[in-house]
Amino acid sequence: MKMDGCSKTCVYLLFLMLIIDLFFNAMPCVSFTSYVFGDSLVDAGNNDYIFTLSKANSPPYGIDFKPSGGRPTGQALGAKSFPPPYLAPNTQSDALHGGINYASGASGILDETGYLFIGRIPLSEQVKYFEENRSYMVNAMGENVTKEILNKAIFSLTIGSNDVLSYIQPSIPFLGHNKVSPTLFQQFMVSNFTIHLKRLHELGARKFIVVGVGPLGCIPYVRALNLLPSGKCSVEVNEFIQGYNNKLKDTLKQLNKDLGPQSVFVYANSYDIFMRIIMSYRQYGFEDSDGPCCGGYFPPFICLKGKNGDNSSVMCSDRSKYVFWDAYHPTEAANLIIAKELVDGVGDESITSPINIRQLYNYNYSK
Numbered sequence: 001m002k003m004d005g006c007s008k009t010c011v012y013l014l015f016l017m018l019i020i021d022l023f024f025n026a027m028p029c030v031s032f033t034s035y036v037f038g039d040s041l042v043d044a045g046n047n048d049y050i051f052t053l054s055k056a057n058s059p060p061y062g063i064d065f066k067p068s069g070g071r072p073t074g075q076a077l078g079a080k081s082f083p084p085p086y087l088a089p090n091t092q093s094d095a096l097h098g099g100i101n102y103a104s105g106a107s108g109i110l111d112e113t114g115y116l117f118i119g120r121i122p123l124s125e126q127v128k129y130f131e132e133n134r135s136y137m138v139n140a141m142g143e144n145v146t147k148e149i150l151n152k153a154i155f156s157l158t159i160g161s162n163d164v165l166s167y168i169q170p171s172i173p174f175l176g177h178n179k180v181s182p183t184l185f186q187q188f189m190v191s192n193f194t195i196h197l198k199r200l201h202e203l204g205a206r207k208f209i210v211v212g213v214g215p216l217g218c219i220p221y222v223r224a225l226n227l228l229p230s231g232k233c234s235v236e237v238n239e240f241i242q243g244y245n246n247k248l249k250d251t252l253k254q255l256n257k258d259l260g261p262q263s264v265f266v267y268a269n270s271y272d273i274f275m276r277i278i279m280s281y282r283q284y285g286f287e288d289s290d291g292p293c294c295g296g297y298f299p300p301f302i303c304l305k306g307k308n309g310d311n312s313s314v315m316c317s318d319r320s321k322y323v324f325w326d327a328y329h330p331t332e333a334a335n336l337i338i339a340k341e342l343v344d345g346v347g348d349e350s351i352t353s354p355i356n357i358r359q360l361y362n363y364n365y366s367k
Contacts, residue, residue: 032361033099033149034083035205037126038158040105041329046121047105049087086129095133096140099153102126108163109193123159127196127203134203150204154361157197158211160244163189165216168237169225186244190251201259207360210252211268212245215275220292221327224299230290233278245271249353256354262365267353273338274330278323284337286323293322293331301327 036042083099084091094100104121106114114120121129137146167185180188197208216222217237226234252265259265281289293316295303303314303326316322325331330338343357355363 033097033153035095035099035130035153035155036083036101036103036158037123037130037156038103038211039107039160039162040103041161042101042103042156042158044082044101044103045085046087046101046103049085086126086133092133092136095137096149100130100133102129103158106162107159108166109159109189109196110163113163113166123157123193123196127199130200131203147204151206153205154207154209155200155205156209156211157193160189160193160213160248161216164213164237164241164244165222168216168222168240182240182243186240186247189244190247193248194251194255197255197265201263206263206365207363208263208265209268209357209360210248210265212248212271213241214270215278216241218275218278218289219328220290220297220324221301223290224297224301224327238275241271245269253353264355264360264363266355266357266360268342268357269351269353270338270342272350273341274334277334277337281323284334285320286333287321288316289323291322292324292326293319295326 036044040047083101084094086100086102091100102121104126106120107122107126108114109123111122111124113122134146134150137149141149167179167182179185197210200208215233215238217234222234222237223232226237228234249267249269252267255265256263277284277286278289281287291297292301292303294314295301296314319325319331320333322331323334341351
């Protein structure tokens, strides 16, 4: 049986769904309220409602994503499956219990990130959207009940990849800007991210999952951009990401000291897990860790429905054997490995720290 592929907008969302599925299989009677912030890795369809070049709302994206019936994300996805997109009609009531997804493809920590795609919702705007939902909750249920819901809810933030890609890619003539040093840009990303985390905390968030940036130096897009041979990753790009991730992790440790124990900021280290999959891909049952299953090996990496109506014009025959679904994102098979480690990774703070995701759900501070 073939493992699933996934869409550009649902790859990490599928990863979050895998986490939820794993969690619910063990504890079927629990409720799960989640507020999702981020970029295309978690965009459930917000970009379908704005004018933007960053969309993946046509087949074969979402080909095997069960909650959508195999359709691209943003289509036929109700609150019963996972938090619906904020911009979809009639979703305010979902903020009361199931949660809302504010993520937007092409967005970043920095407001200017993704400007070439025209429309996108930067993290600062996503936080403002949550603030609007919070006001609705207060009007509907009162301040105390709202605080109680938010105390138990999970706030996940998966963002930063587009900021990094914008920094590393060659400048466009007449539009380019002088780049600051890598260290300064990393600090700029972290300082801006921290502002938004603190604002969410002020608004009542107490349980955070903050996902570090993955090894973008190994994705097909970056490998092609740098003309790297098979089996090689961009050391420069990955070193930049590791520097950023280390700074982010240190900042989260400080936030745990300053705002804990009432609040918990969990750092999710998807970088090391995914890097291990890429380096030892055959041990995990994969046959290809270089190229994408869909879209081909060279720019423009277009993954579209083929003339036969069933398959992409450029798509592999067995998605379970590929680490990458398209030029940017992993397959479900790879995501499942990452999800399992983050949910129940016990005794390994290099993967999740200071606790794993299951422990975060069960965390209940009492004076």
